[in-house]
Amino acid sequence: MTTTVSKQMSDQELATLNERFESASPQEIVRWTDGRFGSELVLMSSFGLEDVAVFDMFWRINPRARVMTLDTLRLPTETYTLMDRIKARYETEIEAFTPDMDSVQEMVRKEGYNLFYKSIENRKLCCGIRKVEPLNRALNSVDAWITGLRRDQGMARGEIKIVERDEAHGNYKISPLANWDFDQVRAYVDENSVPYNELHDKGYPSIGCLPCTRAIEPGEDLRAGRWWWELDPDAKECGLHVVEKATR
Numbered sequence: 001m002t003t004t005v006s007k008q009m010s011d012q013e014l015a016t017l018n019e020r021f022e023s024a025s026p027q028e029i030v031r032w033t034d035g036r037f038g039s040e041l042v043l044m045s046s047f048g049l050e051d052v053a054v055f056d057m058f059w060r061i062n063p064r065a066r067v068m069t070l071d072t073l074r075l076p077t078e079t080y081t082l083m084d085r086i087k088a089r090y091e092t093e094i095e096a097f098t099p100d101m102d103s104v105q106e107m108v109r110k111e112g113y114n115l116f117y118k119s120i121e122n123r124k125l126c127c128g129i130r131k132v133e134p135l136n137r138a139l140n141s142v143d144a145w146i147t148g149l150r151r152d153q154g155m156a157r158g159e160i161k162i163v164e165r166d167e168a169h170g171n172y173k174i175s176p177l178a179n180w181d182f183d184q185v186r187a188y189v190d191e192n193s194v195p196y197n198e199l200h201d202k203g204y205p206s207i208g209c210l211p212c213t214r215a216i217e218p219g220e221d222l223r224a225g226r227w228w229w230e231l232d233p234d235a236k237e238c239g240l241h242v243v244e245k246a247t248r
């Protein structure tokens, strides 16, 4: 889907917005985004601490706020429990995108259930089938999407703009928390009693699929628990957050 012509922005408009939003609160950014894109706006969420904080902000601005997620079918029980709590607390539906099952079955038949531990290529294959393809399917259906990305999460995330044109999906990607740090997110969640994943209290600052996430030790990088067996930190993205592709 290409963003409706009336909602498209010129390079100049994007630059002006980004300059203005550098000193704006996340709520101001979400409010502007909701006004601009309306029902064609979604939050793409993996229900991490940032995502639940942004969803709470979004919902307070628009009780019909839409939220999409990728259900890889390998998520921790705690994440599914949180999704049920979010649905109940906000009386909302979660638009969940699952992988193409023919592709999953073929991958498992050829490489095994836990193929990701064998090589980076296998891990990227699994992320491609369980995350990237469903993500593309989801995002191709909307004009704009909100993420919970923060710049200080490192790697490609340090380069994100608050409002970006997402060339891969023909729409716009908005990151209201780009300038926040982890402590600000945590404080927002606590102050507003936002439901969050109980794994965060067990040493998991970043939560993905069950077999690919572990708790971290004090002093470790916040994403050290993701694909912890891989030694190359630059490889620790699943293709979702690569800036060049403007995907999540």
Ligand code: SF4
Binding pocket: 072, 074, 116, 122, 123, 124, 126, 127, 128, 130, 131, 208, 209, 211, 212, 238
């Ligand atoms: S995080 Fe692990 S289980 Fe989940 S899609 Fe990627 S490789 Fe597969």
